[in-house]
Amino acid sequence: MIQDKLKFQRLIEKIQPCRVQGLFVYMYFKDKTMNDVQDDTGISRQSLSTWKKGGNVTHMNIEKIANKYALSPSSFYDGRVMIQTLIEKESNPSVRAQYGEYLAEYTYLQHAYQTA
Numbered sequence: 001m002i003q004d005k006l007k008f009q010r011l012i013e014k015i016q017p018c019r020v021q022g023l024f025v026y027m028y029f030k031d032k033t034m035n036d037v038q039d040d041t042g043i044s045r046q047s048l049s050t051w052k053k054g055g056n057v058t059h060m061n062i063e064k065i066a067n068k069y070a071l072s073p074s075s076f077y078d079g080r081v082m083i084q085t086l087i088e089k090e091s092n093p094s095v096r097a098q099y100g101e102y103l104a105e106y107t108y109l110q111h112a113y114q115t116a
Contacts, residue, residue: 012109017054022075022082024052029086040068079106
């Protein structure tokens with residue numbers, strides 16, 4: 001569990017400049033790689049990597065991803081909203097509780113990186 005939290009913290013640090021943090025949070029929780037997203041949507045790994053570093057994102061591509069994963073496009077723009085969406089969609093109370101812990105961690109880290 002601690003290893004998972006450290007991995008999550010590193011992810012949040014890396015995606016600070018990203019405009020679609022929710023996408024990378026989703027990928028973390030659903031254990032999806034950039035190759036998986038590329039295979040599922042046709043959006044190149046290079047585009048995803050550029051987005052992760054803060055590059056421009058087209059809403060049309062986000063809609064394509066949202067349609068594939070049956071989520072609202074707006075949830076991909078904000079990591080907090082994505083975690084809340086995952087909590088709402090999860091039926092297992094234990095998993096919901098774990099998502100809740102990650103939501104608290106995400107909120108803390110976002111604040112910490114903004115004040116740093």
